Every structure is written in C-alpha cells, then in structure tokens.
Amino acid sequence: MNKKVIKVNADDNVIVALTDLQKGETVEYNGESFTLQTDVAAKHKFVTGDLKIGDEIHMYGVLVGKASEPIAKGARITTTNIKHAVSGEFVVNQNDVKWNAPDVSKWKGKEFLGYHRSDGKVGTANYWLVVPLVFCENRNIEILKEAFLKELGFAKPNNYQQQVKELVKLKESGASMEEILNFQFTVEASTSNQKSAQFPNIDGIKFLTHEGGCGGIRQDANVLCSLLASYITHPNVAGATVLSLGCQNAQISILEEEIAKRNPTFDRPLFILDHQQSGSEPRLLTEAINKTFAGLVKANETKREPAxxxxxxxxxxxxxxxxxxxxxxxxxxxxxxxxxxxxxxxxxxxxxxxxxxxxxxxxxxxxxxxxxxxxxxxxxxxxxxxxxxxxxxxxxxxxxxxxxxxxxxxxxxxxxxxxxxxxxxxxxxxxxxxxxxxxxxxxxxxxxxxxxxxxxxxxxxxxxxxxxxxxxxxxxxxxxxxxxxxxxxxxxxxxxxxxxxxxxxxxxxxxxxxxxxxxxxxxxxxxxxxxxxxxxxxxxxxxxxxxxxxxx
The missing domain is CATH 3.40.50 (Rossmann fold)
Structure with missing residues (x-):
C-alpha cells in the first residue's frame, strides 16, 4: 500500500481512507495535515474542513450530501451526520460533445472468434434457449432440463451429493449430533465448463423460468414478450423452444410480433408449442424434446469464426x-x-x-x-x-x-x-x-x-x-x-x-x-x-x- 488516503477529485471536501485509520492519527495529503477526530475504517471518508449543518459535501466533484449536524475537520462522515442531497435543476442544450478518446492503437485490427448470425450480429457464445411464455409451464421446463442436460453432457457436477452420502453413512454409524455438525467436507471449485460430445459447438442449453405471463396487468405480459423476444434474437442464442399454455395474457402472437420488430428476417430455429393444443402433457413434452433435439443439430453447424x-x-x-x-x-x-x-x-x-x-x-x-x-x-x-x-x-x-x-x-x-x-x-x-x-x-x-x-x-x-x-x-x-x-x-x-x-x-x-x-x-x-x-x-x-x- 503506497498511500493511506486519496482525494478522488480536486474539488472534493472529503478524503477516502485506503486503510484503517485510528482516532488521533495524523495523515497528510498534498502537503496538508489532518488529525483524525474519529476512527476511519478503510473505504470510509473524513471531511477536510469544519462543516456546519446544511453545508454541502462533494465527492467525485459532485454534490453527494449535506451535513445534518456539525462535523469537525478530520471526522468520519456517517448516516447520522450527513443526509442524501443532489442538485435538482438540470439544463439541457444541444451539445457539441467533445471527447478525448483513449489510445486504442494496441487493439486496432484485432478480432475475436464469434458466432456469426444472418442479421449481421456476432455472438460470443452459442446457446439454445428453452423458455415458458407463462409461469404455468415452469414445471415442464424443469422436466425438459432434467431430460437434456445430463444425457447430453451439459449438466454441472454436484459435488455436494457426495457430502449428503457421507452424512448418511455417519448417521448410520451412530454419530452424535455434534459429530454431524462438525463433519468436514472439502469441495474443489469447478475449473472447467461442461461441453457436449454430441454438440461441441453449442455452449449450453439454457432453461429459463419466471413468474409472469398472466395475471397482473396486460402491460406486464407485453413487456415480458418483448423481453423474451430480445433473448430469442440475442446474438448469443442459436435458437429457442417456447412453451405456451395457450390461454395466458402473454400470447404467442405478441411474442411473434416482438420478434419481427427486432429481426424482420429472423431465421434461426424457433419452436413454439401450445400445451392446450397438444392436449396431454406427455404429448407436449415428447414433441418439445424432438424439436429441441433437431434444433440442436442445426445449431451445432455454426462454428466460431473471426469477427x-x-x-x-x-x-x-x-x-x-x-x-x-x-x-x-x-x-x-x-x-x-x-x-x-x-x-x-x-x-x-x-x-x-x-x-x-x-x-x-x-x-x-x-x-x-x-x-x-x-x-x-x-x-x-x-x-x-x-x-x-x-x-x-x-x-x-x-x-x-x-x-x-x-x-x-x-x-x-x-x-x-x-x-x-x-x-x-x-x-x-x-x-x-x-x-x-x-x-x-x-x-x-x-x-x-x-x-x-x-x-x-x-x-x-x-x-x-x-x-x-x-x-x-x-x-x-x-x-x-x-x-x-x-x-x-x-x-x-x-x-x-x-x-x-x-x-x-x-x-x-x-x-x-x-x-x-x-x-x-x-x-x-x-x-x-x-x-x-x-x-x-x-x-x-x-x-x-x-x-x-x-x-x-
């Protein structure tokens, strides 16, 4: 640690402690000495001069609060001695914005390897999306998730299952409550991502659930469809499977309209299934699995290329x-x-x-x-x-x-x-x-x-x-x-x-x-x-x- 304190902006009247400072300690900044009136923990601030009630406190060069009680030079600011305050009047002009851009010559001409889409966008990943239009289909999304991830090699290892097995053995051996509470189990952090041998060019299948799509107000359903359309057309998404119940506020037609707004020539695989039209749940899920698998075959054809x-x-x-x-x-x-x-x-x-x-x-x-x-x-x-x-x-x-x-x-x-x-x-x-x-x-x-x-x-x-x-x-x-x-x-x-x-x-x-x-x-x-x-x-x-x- 080269410095104990820093002032972020020359116009600020607070100084930030970069390390824990003690009451009575004297610190210097730009040739000025400050004797601390209170302990000032790292990350906290003390004032550079005596403040009266109502005096402004500036940090980053802007107003960030006002003193709610007198604060002595070198004292820490807290929730009890300052209150939130901002400038309330704003001026809007037609700006001729000047910008001193950073030197980017080091990165000029560099590329990354991404997934190119027909709309001209490029993804940094290649995911398949499975999502419900309404919360009623959340359980079916979970069933699909269980069916796909482990079988295709996308499932994340759950090391904690072994911990439960060990605890079962401990219980069966007659261990006391104290022995169970103090049982030590070491879990190594994951260092790799699960890839599928069947679909090496797919970075994962993403199963989304949510609590929307019906009830509430119609605007909520419309915004949800807009959000889902944005995810389906996202450059990191290769295609999607959507489950609809059928009668919900978030109708399939709204989703399709929102997709068209974002990408009028959308051509990635998209399968939308209506539960009430399919009839039985097994029929819905069987169709969803077949179509999703076919979509994965298509999505796997896309490979990373320079962008x-x-x-x-x-x-x-x-x-x-x-x-x-x-x-x-x-x-x-x-x-x-x-x-x-x-x-x-x-x-x-x-x-x-x-x-x-x-x-x-x-x-x-x-x-x-x-x-x-x-x-x-x-x-x-x-x-x-x-x-x-x-x-x-x-x-x-x-x-x-x-x-x-x-x-x-x-x-x-x-x-x-x-x-x-x-x-x-x-x-x-x-x-x-x-x-x-x-x-x-x-x-x-x-x-x-x-x-x-x-x-x-x-x-x-x-x-x-x-x-x-x-x-x-x-x-x-x-x-x-x-x-x-x-x-x-x-x-x-x-x-x-x-x-x-x-x-x-x-x-x-x-x-x-x-x-x-x-x-x-x-x-x-x-x-x-x-x-x-x-x-x-x-x-x-x-x-x-x-x-x-x-x-x-």
Whole structure:
C-alpha cells in the first residue's frame, strides 16, 4: 500500500481512507495535515474542513450530501451526520460533445472468434434457449432440463451429493449430533465448463423460468414478450423452444410480433408449442424434446469464426458495491467502455436509480437534445413512482453498501456512473429495448442486480462486466457475466465467483488505465471462448424480468 488516503477529485471536501485509520492519527495529503477526530475504517471518508449543518459535501466533484449536524475537520462522515442531497435543476442544450478518446492503437485490427448470425450480429457464445411464455409451464421446463442436460453432457457436477452420502453413512454409524455438525467436507471449485460430445459447438442449453405471463396487468405480459423476444434474437442464442399454455395474457402472437420488430428476417430455429393444443402433457413434452433435439443439430453447424471488435457490445453493472468500487473497479470498467467505443463497438450503462446526482454530467455528454430530455423524463418518472409508495432513490444504498463506506445514494451513484467512462452518449433506451447504434447507450433498469443484468442482456450485450466490492455470484443465461472485484481481499476470499481483481489500483500497483487494459484483454479471451468465467462454470443463470413496478 503506497498511500493511506486519496482525494478522488480536486474539488472534493472529503478524503477516502485506503486503510484503517485510528482516532488521533495524523495523515497528510498534498502537503496538508489532518488529525483524525474519529476512527476511519478503510473505504470510509473524513471531511477536510469544519462543516456546519446544511453545508454541502462533494465527492467525485459532485454534490453527494449535506451535513445534518456539525462535523469537525478530520471526522468520519456517517448516516447520522450527513443526509442524501443532489442538485435538482438540470439544463439541457444541444451539445457539441467533445471527447478525448483513449489510445486504442494496441487493439486496432484485432478480432475475436464469434458466432456469426444472418442479421449481421456476432455472438460470443452459442446457446439454445428453452423458455415458458407463462409461469404455468415452469414445471415442464424443469422436466425438459432434467431430460437434456445430463444425457447430453451439459449438466454441472454436484459435488455436494457426495457430502449428503457421507452424512448418511455417519448417521448410520451412530454419530452424535455434534459429530454431524462438525463433519468436514472439502469441495474443489469447478475449473472447467461442461461441453457436449454430441454438440461441441453449442455452449449450453439454457432453461429459463419466471413468474409472469398472466395475471397482473396486460402491460406486464407485453413487456415480458418483448423481453423474451430480445433473448430469442440475442446474438448469443442459436435458437429457442417456447412453451405456451395457450390461454395466458402473454400470447404467442405478441411474442411473434416482438420478434419481427427486432429481426424482420429472423431465421434461426424457433419452436413454439401450445400445451392446450397438444392436449396431454406427455404429448407436449415428447414433441418439445424432438424439436429441441433437431434444433440442436442445426445449431451445432455454426462454428466460431473471426469477427471485428466492432461487433462487441458490453453491458456494465455494479452490485454489492463498497467504498472502493468507484475508485478502482468502476473506473477500470469505464476505461474498457471507452476502449470499445473507440474501436467502434457498443457499451450500455444501466441502473437509473444509481445515476441519481450525476444527471447533469450525463446530459452534458448526450449527443442529441431529445435523448437528454428523454433521460431526464425517465429519471423523473422513476423517482416519482418510488415516492408514490413511500420510497425514494435515497433509500437505494443497502446495509452492506453503508457498512463499507457508501453513505448516500448520490455518493453511490457518482461512483457507479464511472462504469460509463467518458465517451459521448449516443442513445437513451427504455427497458427492454436493444442497442441501436455503436457507442455508449443509457438503459433504464432498476439497480437490482439480476433485474438490471436481465435488461442488459435483453439490450443485446454479448458480455456483461459486473463490478463488486462485497461479492455476488450474479450471472445471466445468455450473456457471460464477468465479475470484477474492487479490492484484493475480496478477490482472494471469493475467488470461486470473481474473475478479475482491480484492487491493484487501490494498492498503487496499477493505474486505472493499466487495469482497464488488462481487463479488456481478458474480455477478448472470453469473447473467443478461450476463458470460461466463474458464472458460466458455476451455472449461475439468473433471470428476473422487471415488471416496471418500483424496484431500486
């Protein structure tokens, strides 16, 4: 550790502790001394001068809160002495956006090995999708899953079955309750991905279930069909089997209409089965198995071939964030976003509740005035919906966020926005729209990890970058989700679910640009199928459609 503290922006009046600091300790930053009035744990902040009630607190160069009681120079900020605050007035102009793009000469002319689709898109994986139009078919999806995965060699090994067998033996031997509770069982983390000998060019069969499709309101069913259409037409998807009950709100005709909107010449194998038309469950499942198997034969004909980096679309997301996320992992991901945009590819920044407080900065980067206005409209509507049920963006930080230094939503948001880098914003998308143009797009989703990643995949991100400071296993069925730690302690502790460490930035061993460049090289290996990430190895296929209710 080269430094004990850091000020993120020259205009900030808080300093971040990079290591645990003790009350009475004196630290120096840029020639100024600060004697700490309280203990300041790593990731937390102390103020650089005396503050009165109502005084503003700035971090990342933006307003992140106001003092709710007097705070002495060198004292730690907490949920009791500051409150969430943001600038509420925004100015929208027709912007002539200037951008100082990073040097991408190192990657110019490079390619990745991907699956080419007839619509011109390229997948980083080749999955078959099996999904219900309504929750009534979830059990049948599970039956199909059990039938296919083990028989074709796609099933993940379950080492914990052996633990249960050992416990049965222990019980039968007359072991005491204490002996059972203290039984030691070692599980080796999976280091490989299951591939099928029958279908070597297919990366997996993904079985999705959900709780939608009927009941609720008709808009929910329509949005679900839009979401499923986005997954079926995703460049990482080779084809799909869809089970419909028949009478539900999410009708087959709506799904077909949404698919046509996204890809009018859609030509990948697609089998839609109607349970009520099929009659008996065995007849439905037998037909589904035959058609799915035939589809797999067709999908296996597609092989990885060289593709330009312009065909890459990354989604960026953070979850289980800590006080280092906005200093290491998020800026490194932002640098990757800038690299991809600089090379002619696409990047998508989501989770609107975590853009609260940086609206003006994003508006200033938005190329088209109408997009800037649409962004503010979506943010205003989202905030109003939260307020209508007695909540608000200020309630977004979780207990884990707060414990590890993210005191207000504005502070959390200012660090979260760093994932979007510095490039111009070319589009603002509503859920579950897909990317339309190369460059950086904003996508309206909740901050909720899985709902947001589900939306990023629907936007046709063919890889998702997910930063975390506390640790989360989040993955996605169709978009490989790379997990990036903000600190080395987490990387070492939860190495089975984390892929890349950027704690090196905190320790002073790498710059943000160096960490970002290293991450981008890793992404190219993942995109070509050369690296199998933890979420894929672990079978972490999280999928939660957003019903457009209040979810922070």
């Amino acid at each position: 330009p980096l312009t065909k890459l679309t990354i989604g960026v997301k953070c979850g289980g964030s800590d006080g280092f996320s906005g200093i290491s992992a998020n800026p490194a991901v932002g640098y990757v976003s800038d690299i991809i945009v600089g090379l002619g590819g696409s990047s998508v920044l989501a989770e609107f509740p975590e853009l609260c407080g940086v609206e003006q900065e994003l508006v200033n980067r938005t190329v088209k005035k109408e997009d800037a206005e649409f962004f503010l409209q979506l943010m205003k509507k989202y905030a109003a919906n939260a307020a209508a049920v007695g909540s608000g963006f200020d309630m977004n930080p979780s207990p884990g966020n707060i414990k590890d230094g993210l005191i207000t939503d504005a502070m959390k948001s200012a660090g979260a926005a760093k994932k979007g880098g510095t490039s111009p914003i070319v589009d603002v998308l509503d859920y579950p729209q897909q990317v339309k143009n190369p460059g950086l797009s904003l996508l309206c989703t909740p901050g909720n990890d899985v709902e947001a990643v589900t939306g990023l995949a629907a936007a046709h991100s063919n890889i998702v970058l997910f930063t975390t400071g506390l640790g989360t296993p989040t993955g996605n069925p169709v978009a490989p989700t790379i997990k990036i730690s903000s600190n080395t302690k987490l990387f070492n502790k939860m190495h089975d679910i984390i892929d890349v460490n950027t704690g090196t930035v905190i320790e002073g061993d790498e710059t943000i640009e160096q960490a970002g460049g290293r991450l981008f090289d890793y992404i190219l290996k993942v995109a070509s199928g050369e690296e199998i990430i933890s979420a894929v190895r672990n079978g972490q296929d999280d999928f939660i459609p957003w019903k457009r209710g209040v979810s922070l």
